Amino acid sequence: MTKPLLGPPYPAQPSRKFFKIVTTVGMMSMIAGCQGEPPTANAPAESKIKVITTFLPMTQFTKAVAGDRAEVIQLLPTNVGPHDYQARPGDVQRLTQANVLVKNGLEMESFLDNIIANAENPNLKVINTSQGVKTITSASIRGEADDHDQVHDHNHSEAGTTKSAEGHHHGEFNPHIWLDPKRAIVQVENIRNGLIAADPGGEAIYQANAAAFIAQLQSLDQDIATQLQPFQGKTFVVFHDFASYFAQSYNLKATYLVDIPEDNPSPADVSRITKAVDAANLRAILTEPQANENTFAALAQDLKVKISIFDPMETGPETAAEPSYYLNTMRKNAQDLTTAFGGNVKSQQINWLRGHLAILPAQVRQSQMVKVGF
Numbered sequence: 001m002t003k004p005l006l007g008p009p010y011p012a013q014p015s016r017k018f019f020k021i022v023t024t025v026g027m028m029s030m031i032a033g034c035q036g037e038p039p040t041a042n043a044p045a046e047s048k049i050k051v052i053t054t055f056l057p058m059t060q061f062t063k064a065v066a067g068d069r070a071e072v073i074q075l076l077p078t079n080v081g082p083h084d085y086q087a088r089p090g091d092v093q094r095l096t097q098a099n100v101l102v103k104n105g106l107e108m109e110s111f112l113d114n115i116i117a118n119a120e121n122p123n124l125k126v127i128n129t130s131q132g133v134k135t136i137t138s139a140s141i142r143g144e145a146d147d148h149d150q151v152h153d154h155n156h157s158e159a160g161t162t163k164s165a166e167g168h169h170h171g172e173f174n175p176h177i178w179l180d181p182k183r184a185i186v187q188v189e190n191i192r193n194g195l196i197a198a199d200p201g202g203e204a205i206y207q208a209n210a211a212a213f214i215a216q217l218q219s220l221d222q223d224i225a226t227q228l229q230p231f232q233g234k235t236f237v238v239f240h241d242f243a244s245y246f247a248q249s250y251n252l253k254a255t256y257l258v259d260i261p262e263d264n265p266s267p268a269d270v271s272r273i274t275k276a277v278d279a280a281n282l283r284a285i286l287t288e289p290q291a292n293e294n295t296f297a298a299l300a301q302d303l304k305v306k307i308s309i310f311d312p313m314e315t316g317p318e319t320a321a322e323p324s325y326y327l328n329t330m331r332k333n334a335q336d337l338t339t340a341f342g343g344n345v346k347s348q349q350i351n352w353l354r355g356h357l358a359i360l361p362a363q364v365r366q367s368q369m370v371k372v373g374f
Contacts (some may be wrong), residue, residue, distance in 0.1 A: 049099040049199045054109045055082045056313050056320050057178035057187075058102045058129065064213035064323035065191045069202040070100075074321060081290060081314040083260050087111045095119035100198045102191055105130030106175035127194030129187035135173035136244050179312060180245035181221040181330065185214050213323060220327055224334045225250060231341045235280040237273055239287045239296060242312040246333075257299075261291055270299060277303050284340035286310035308336040 048071045053059040059074045066072055075094060076085055082104075095101060096119045103109050105128040116124070177183040192210035196203045228250045235253040236243070240261045247254035255276050257265050277285060284306040287296045300307045310333045319325060338344075 049195075049202075050097060051100040051102060051195070052094055052098045053102045054104060054112070056316055057184075057326065058104055059321045060313075060323045060326040061129070061178075061184065061188050061213075062102050062191055062195075063321065065188060065195060065206055065210045067205060067209045069205045070195065070199065073098075078318050078320055079290075079315050081261065082108050082111075083314070084262055085109075085111050087115050091115045092118045095124060096121050098124055100125045100127060100194065102127045102129065102194070104175060104178065104187075106135065106173045106177065108175035125194060125198045127191055129190045130175075130177060131190055133177050133183050133186045135177070136248065138172060138174050138241075174241065174244050176242040176312060177245055178326075179242060179330075180249040181217045181224065182249055183245055184326075185217050188214055188217065216327055220330055221249075223331065227334045227338055228252065230343060231338070234341055235276055235282075236337055236340055237276055237280075237282065237285040238310055239291045242288075242314075243286075243310065257296065261288075265295055270295075273299065274303060277305060281342070282340055283342045284308040284336075286336065286340060288312055288314075290315045306340075308340050309333075310336060 048069065051062060051066060051070045051072045053062050053072060053074050055074065055076045056078060059072060062070075063072050073094065075091055076082065092115055095115055098121065101112075101116070101124055103112060103126065116126070178187060188210055192206050195206045199206075232251040233253070235255060236247070238254060238256050240258050240263070241256045243254035243256070246252075255273065257269055257273055273285070276282075282305055285296060285300055285303075286308050287310075289309060289311055296307055311329050313320065313326065313329055316325070320329075
C-alpha cells in the first residue's frame with residue numbers, strides 16, 4: 001500500500017495572492033524608507049545670504065542684527081582703517097559673490113565706488129546706514145560740536161567732498177555717526193530693513209535681533225548721559241575729527257588736532273589745542289589706539305596733562321568685530337573722558353561691571369579692573 005505524501009516533493013509554487021502581498025509590502029517599505037531617510041553629509045543645507053561689511057562698526061551692527069541667519073564678512077582687515085584703505089583685487093571677487101553690502105556712507109568708504117562697478121553684480125543690495133541720520137557738516141568750526149554746527153537730515157546722495165593737503169578727504173558731512181548711540185540706532189534700523197528686503201524669509205529673526213540690540217544701545221546712551229551730565233558744556237580734545245556727534249549728543253564740545261589720522265599737525269593746530277586745554281582745565285587729552293602718539297605725547301608733556309584713550313573703533317583686533325565690543329568700548333570711552341574732565345568714574349564703573357564684566361574683551365576688562373581696584 002502506498003503511503004500518502006505528506007507534502008509535495010518540491011517547494012510548492014507561491015500563489016498569485018502571495019505575490020501580490022509581497023509586492024505591496026515591498027513597495028510600502030521602499031516609500032517609507034525614502035520618506036524617513038535622514039539627509040546625508042552631501043545634502044545641501046539651506047544657504048545663508050552673504051553680507052559684506054566695510055569696517056568694524058558696520059560689522060558689529062550687522063552681526064547684531066543678522067545673528068546666525070546670514071554670513072557676515074568684513075571687507076577691510078580689522079587692523080586697517082577706511083581713511084587710508086587701498087582696494088585689493090580680491091575685494092571685487094567678494095562683491096561679485098555677495099548678496100548685500102553694508103556701508104557707513106557719508107564718503108567714509110570712498111574706495112567703494114570702483115569696487116562696486118568692477119564687481120558687475122546687478123543683484124547686490126547696498127545698505128547705506130547713514131540714510132535718515134542727522135548729520136553735521138564737515139565745514140563746522142574745527143570739529144566743535146556746539147550750537148554753531150549745521151545739522152542736516154541725511155536723505156540724499158553723497159556728494160561734495162573736501163580734500164586735505166595729503167589728498168585724503170571727508171565728504172560734505174562728518175562721517176563718524178556710529179560714535180553717537182542715538183544715531184547708531186538709526187544705522188541698526190537701516191541694516192534691519194535692508195536685510196529684510198534682501199531676505200524676507202528672515203524677517204522675524206532680523207526684527208527680534210535688532211530690537212534686542214537697540215535696547216542695549218538705548219541703555220548705553222542712558223549710562224553715558226548719566227556719566228557725563230556733570231560736565232555739560234565742557235570741551236575735550238581728541239586726535240582727529242571723529243568726536244563731533246558724540247559731543248553734540250551729550251552737550252559737550254570737541255576739538256581735534258588734525259582732520260584725519262594721516263595728517264600732520266601744523267604749528268597753528270598745536271597752538272589752538274594748547275589754548276583749548278588751558279581754557280577747559282583738562283587733566284588729559286584723548287588719543288586713539290591706532291594713532292601715532294608722538295605729537296600728542298610731546299604736547300601732553302608741555303601742557304603737563306596725561307594722555308588717555310578715546311577709541312573710534314575704525315580699527316581693532318579681530319575680536320572687535322563682535323557687537324559686545326562696541327558697547328564695552330563706548331562705555332570705556334565715556335569713563336576715560338570723565339577722567340580727562342577730572343571726574344570720578346569709580347561708582348559708575350562698578351555698576352557697569354556688574355552687568356557687563358563677563359563679555360568685556362580681555363584688554364578692556366583688565367584696564368577696568370585696575371581702575372576699580374580689583
